[in-house]
Amino acid sequence: MGLQIQQIDPKKTALLVVDMQNDFVAPGAPLETAMGQEMLPRLKKVLEFSRNKGISVIYTAHVHREDGSDMGLYGEIYPPVADRACLIDGTPGTEIYPEVAPLENEIVIKKHRYSAFFGTDLDIILRNQRIENVAIVGLTTEDCCFAAARDAMYRGYRVAFLSDVTGTYDYGDIGFGKVPAEEVHRVCLTILGGSTAHVMTADEFMQKVEDSVGVEQV
Template sequence: MVKYNTHRLKLDSRRAALLVIDMQNFFLKPKSPTYTEGGTAILPTVKSLIGAFRKSGRPVIYTTHVHAADASDAGIMKWWWEGMCVEGTEEAGIHPLIAPLPKEKVVKKHRYSAFYDTDLETILRCQKIKDLVITGIMTNMCCESTARDAYYRDYRVFFLLDATGSVSEEFHLATLKNLAYGFAYVTTAAEILRSLKGK
């Protein structure tokens, strides 16, 4: 996938943060009606990235996609999607394998982009973040929407092809091609891990 990149970037680990998007039980439990197979496949890789960022003293920021029980904050999404992830339920929780530490930020969102009507940008600005490493699900929806919004806000976006997942390989690849063309540097977890080690 690197062949689709129009620009090559090297992570500035001093100004980098890891964004873990919507790795929730709602999407990752096999019995869930919204189960996303691509999400469970990337769990070990996301876990290793979280560990590396923590070890390097760099921020790990999580997002959860949640709605009120009455869906009063869902808008058109209530019509578009059958099921809503209700805030405060077990389904809304982040998968236990990659649970956040008490000090780590969890941004609650009601739309695909983690920037829309949240405090994510304030969190990043206060920590002087310039490089945003995007992981999570789904590649072609919340991850892509967030990557585009990050680019619009002048962040350098590192979009991980092996730490994002979707419901189909077709959707996944389409997003990688689009983002590599005009919004993000599409790369691998291994390359990010090397950069964190100063290599």
């Protein structure tokens, strides 16, 4: 059956906006992810809703130093990273895409690996805010969003993974055939839903928050 979240108390919930950076979202970017553009209207809606309901909004940004000292194996895996064409801290490409940019008081976690928890103070921030639920949106489904969901679950947070506000890109053939983004996304959602998180749509997430608020008012 997997994890089921019946209600989502906004006071105990954080919306984790994963890597919605220019280098992933902007048209023609080195790591352009088409599903990132497609989800923008829904992400804007979820952001506005979350802010209005008092849900903590936290962003992540995947960055590396220009000298490569924190790059690890990413330079071998992703040629644009090795070439310093993207994800270099302090460059415009690492900034959050303007249409969904954080407000002045919202935290941006800089990370150097897929998971937002690895080598960062995210867990400390969430615990200080007494967060129990983490709702995940952003890019990419199978890498940074998946890793954040797993690490959040390991730490005891109940994870809501928003199926229509996450996305990825097409995978080329490395010996098993090409895999379109939609298929990568579908399979990852199935895995997460069975092992890690409650996979739900943006509308379902917002309704669960509304239901929780309604219970408090009774």
